[in-house]
Structure formats: C-alpha cells, structure tokens
Amino acid sequence: MDRSTTTDVRRIVTDRKGLDTLVAALGAEYDAVIGPRVSGGAVTYDPIASTADLPVGMVDEQEGGHYRLHDGAGDALFAYTVGPQSWKKYLYPPRQTLWRGTRHGGGFAVEAPPAPTERLVFFGVRPCELAAIAIQDKVFGAAAHDGRAKGEQQYTDTGYAARRAASFIVAVNCGRASATCFCASMDTGPRARSGYDLAITEIPPEPAPELTRDAGFTYLVESGSERGEALLDRLGGRPAADGDIQAAESVSQATRASMKREMVPDAAPLLARNLDHPRWDEVAERCLSCANCTMVCPTCFCSTVEDTTDLTGDHVERWRRWDSCFTLDFSYIHGGSIRRDTRSRYRQWMTHKLSSWEEQFGTSGCTGCGRCITWCPVGIDITEEARAIHESERRANEGSA
Numbered sequence: 001m002d003r004s005t006t007t008d009v010r011r012i013v014t015d016r017k018g019l020d021t022l023v024a025a026l027g028a029e030y031d032a033v034i035g036p037r038v039s040g041g042a043v044t045y046d047p048i049a050s051t052a053d054l055p056v057g058m059v060d061e062q063e064g065g066h067y068r069l070h071d072g073a074g075d076a077l078f079a080y081t082v083g084p085q086s087w088k089k090y091l092y093p094p095r096q097t098l099w100r101g102t103r104h105g106g107g108f109a110v111e112a113p114p115a116p117t118e119r120l121v122f123f124g125v126r127p128c129e130l131a132a133i134a135i136q137d138k139v140f141g142a143a144a145h146d147g148r149a150k151g152e153q154q155y156t157d158t159g160y161a162a163r164r165a166a167s168f169i170v171a172v173n174c175g176r177a178s179a180t181c182f183c184a185s186m187d188t189g190p191r192a193r194s195g196y197d198l199a200i201t202e203i204p205p206e207p208a209p210e211l212t213r214d215a216g217f218t219y220l221v222e223s224g225s226e227r228g229e230a231l232l233d234r235l236g237g238r239p240a241a242d243g244d245i246q247a248a249e250s251v252s253q254a255t256r257a258s259m260k261r262e263m264v265p266d267a268a269p270l271l272a273r274n275l276d277h278p279r280w281d282e283v284a285e286r287c288l289s290c291a292n293c294t295m296v297c298p299t300c301f302c303s304t305v306e307d308t309t310d311l312t313g314d315h316v317e318r319w320r321r322w323d324s325c326f327t328l329d330f331s332y333i334h335g336g337s338i339r340r341d342t343r344s345r346y347r348q349w350m351t352h353k354l355s356s357w358e359e360q361f362g363t364s365g366c367t368g369c370g371r372c373i374t375w376c377p378v379g380i381d382i383t384e385e386a387r388a389i390h391e392s393e394r395r396a397n398e399g400s401a
C-alpha cells in the first residue's frame, strides 16, 4: 500500500490517447475505475470508462457559499478542482452494516458482513485529497503514527483497511487553484509528493500556456510505486526530457502562486489558547449548524450507530452512518447534550480540525481543500475565522508591548 517507496521515479510524456489506454488497462485489471464526472451541476466521483467521461473543458467557480461549473478550458481534462464529494465516499462509505443478528430456535447468531473485496482505481485524486486519505489512514488505523508501526495500533477499522489496500491511485497535480483552495499553506499541494501509484500533470501547449487553447495538451505521467511503474510502458508515450519535467514544475508553481487564501501559521497553538475568544460568539450568529462542512470534508469521520429490527423480532442489524459534531444528538451523554449551542459546536469542529487533531494523530485534520468554505450555505471561511483570532491576538500583543 505504500506508494512512496519507489526510489527511481520513471516519467513519460503521453497524450489523451495514452490516458485512455491507461483507463482501459486499469479497467481490465480492477473492478472499476472511479473518476471525476459532472453530475447535478458539480464534479462528483463515479465510474468512468474513458477520458470522455471526465468533465472535459470544464472550469469551476468557487467562493464562500458559491459553486458553478462552466465551459472555458478547451480540451483540458483537469481544469476544475475538487467538488462536494471526496474519496471517503468509497473508503469510508456513508452507511455500512456493522453486524447482523438472527434468532434460531432458542439461540441467537451474530455475524459480521463479509469483508469488502472490491478493487477500485481512484483516478484524478488531487494532492489535497491524497493528504486527506493519508490522514484517514491514521484515523482508521491503516497507517503508522505516533511512534506506532502500522498494525500496532490499538484499533483498526478492518473494512477501511481492506478497501484502502485494494485501491490503486492515479493522482493529478493541479494546474489551477479555485478561489477557496489553500493547500499551499497546509503543505499538501498543489503538487503531490507521495501516496500515489501514478501522478499526472496536464501541460498546456506551447508557446501560449493558457488553458483555453483547443488542442495540444500533453501529460507527464510519473510513477510512485512499482505497480504504477509497470503500467507506464503500456501507455505508448516517450521518456520525459528535462524540459517536460520543468514544464510540469512550472504548472505547479503557477498554481501555487495563484492561490488566494492561506491558513495562518501555528493555527494549532493559536486556537488552543483562545477557547474563550469572542470570535466564537460572532461566528455562532452566522453558523446554521447544518453540518454541510463536515459532510463535504474529506477527513471528517464522526459516525453514529443505528439498530434496526424486523417486526418478527427474528432479525436485527446494526448500521454505522456518518454523523456530525454539529448535530445536537452527537454529544448526547447521560441525559443531555454537552454541546447545546452553535458556539460550542463550531468551536469543537474548528479546534479539532486545526488543533487537537495534531495531538490525536500527529497531523492537522485540514488539508486546505476549501470544500467547507464553498459548501457552507452562509460562506463561513475557516481561514478567515483563524485569521480573525490571529489578528486580535497580534493587536493585543502590540498594545501590551
């Protein structure tokens, strides 16, 4: 599962036909190739059969509480960024059966559902999403962290670990940032460093490197694992020259330079020492406690369990489904909810994401994907909230100096 162990990265340059060959080869070897598609006016992750299924030429327009997809990128295959869905939809499904119980005569049998066996290809995984998968690997005990080796952790979600082990990842380095992206300040993008089998960079045609050119995109494909490397020879490209590698690097640098948002440095200690800051009251006046931010977040993992029985009383099932720290019931303990107001729920979410997550898992819980900003119906911006606290602390420190 470690995709970062290949010491000699191999790189080829191919065209759209080469990528179609790749999708076909992966489709023949795996149960399905999942990739970005347009559905309901947004980029979603669903099965694809060729590059024609991708949102070809589409560009997304994102801002706080705003998302639109439109044409504008010619034949580009990857000019959009992330939509409302993430790969957790496949690795950590929204609803799962945990166990089933059946009454037999005087006895009662409990059985776990069969382990997942589907082998999926995730095609078009962005660097911030690779980072999110690496974070969920830690959360679900499928990766080493906190000094513990993989397999030594106290608990492993066996379903997640099985799905993860059966996945093949084709990453795409971002050639464009949306207005809500801030991965550069979280050190998770816009270029993937590890965690993939293959990584693609879409290179615009020379000499005018704008995305609106109608033809001529090339694709630098690099290996990140031995099984990825084994596929490269089948794509029909040519070995990458220094100029190709430099062109791909320039794409990433331009994307990085165009990023408009950033997270303040040292957000973890900042929030930990500001638990009673008046900004929590201010954001609570705008927040609807709708939970959208947690549903779209690629790292949020809160869940609840539900038991269902049939009318005969002979069959029972326990289900796990996604939940959110924004619901009142989520913090229901011993006759009452401990986070009754929106202030405490928003503070719980943001301080967990940016601060206490570090203590738990040795990493931030945020990858800078920007989804929580775009899909918040009132446009609450996690970078702006952190900055407001940062600025008030800076002003207070200047005043006392």
Ligand code: SF4
Binding pocket: 293, 296, 297, 298, 299, 300, 353, 365, 366, 367, 368, 369, 370, 371, 372, 373, 382
């Ligand atoms: S907190 Fe927001 S920006 Fe950070 S990973 Fe989650 S959805 Fe993305």
Ligand code: SF4
Binding pocket: 286, 287, 288, 289, 290, 291, 292, 293, 294, 326, 375, 376, 377, 378, 379, 380
């Ligand atoms: S921050 Fe926005 S998306 Fe999250 S619960 Fe509040 S209103 Fe909903």
